[in-house]
Amino acid sequence: MDAHPGGASRVTEAAEHLVAELAANAATHGRLPGRDFRLALLDRRTTLRIEVTDTRGDDLPRHRPLAPDAESGRGLLLVEALADRWGVQPGPVPRNTVWAELDLPNP
Template sequence: MNSEKSTQLLRPADHFSVLLSPTPRGARLARLLAVDWTRDRDLPHRVTEAAEHLVAELATNAATHGRLTGRDFRLALLTDGATLRVEVTDTRGDDLPRRRVPATNAESGRGLLLVEALADRWGVDLGPVPRKTVWAELDLPRA
């Protein structure tokens, strides 16, 4: 998937975007906002639940690994009726996501495995410098 999808013009109801502080509180707010947004669109429970976990992981990564003092991260949710796309943009384009398998802490570094398990597709778009956007997509059931 290329980054052109994230720049398509959508109806306002199909797009949500907010800047949040790169803190645990900002990551938690991202998750809560995503749940409300998906529920307001009557998306299936399975999709809402998966989106909640994806946003929680990607926002936590942005608040932990993408954090720069004084710079927020952006959460964007987009749907075209066939796909729900979750985007989290931070200002650490030099720190790309990667699976980590730490020797001493088995709980840390497993987030991308969760993203891979839940998302139908995911990836990273770079730029404009110094930003990166980590995105994940969920296919929506046909009506």
């Protein structure tokens, strides 16, 4: 499997959390009635790219100030902590794609 102990399991766990968080964000904040979101996983040999495209398109995802006792709103902080890189790609209207990349361990 992986010549580097923990490398593959770290990527797998991070990918599971990233997919869950990005999909939950799209379903909660980026969904309009009659439209859905799209999830794509792209294996680029050295990088796993996770993309979630929502159907809202009118508000780009971004960090927002939170009260210390807020029960939600930390999703992008989690994405930032888990991903090696992440970002938001707007359009075409009415869509936004939030993506996160994980570097894959050498085989």
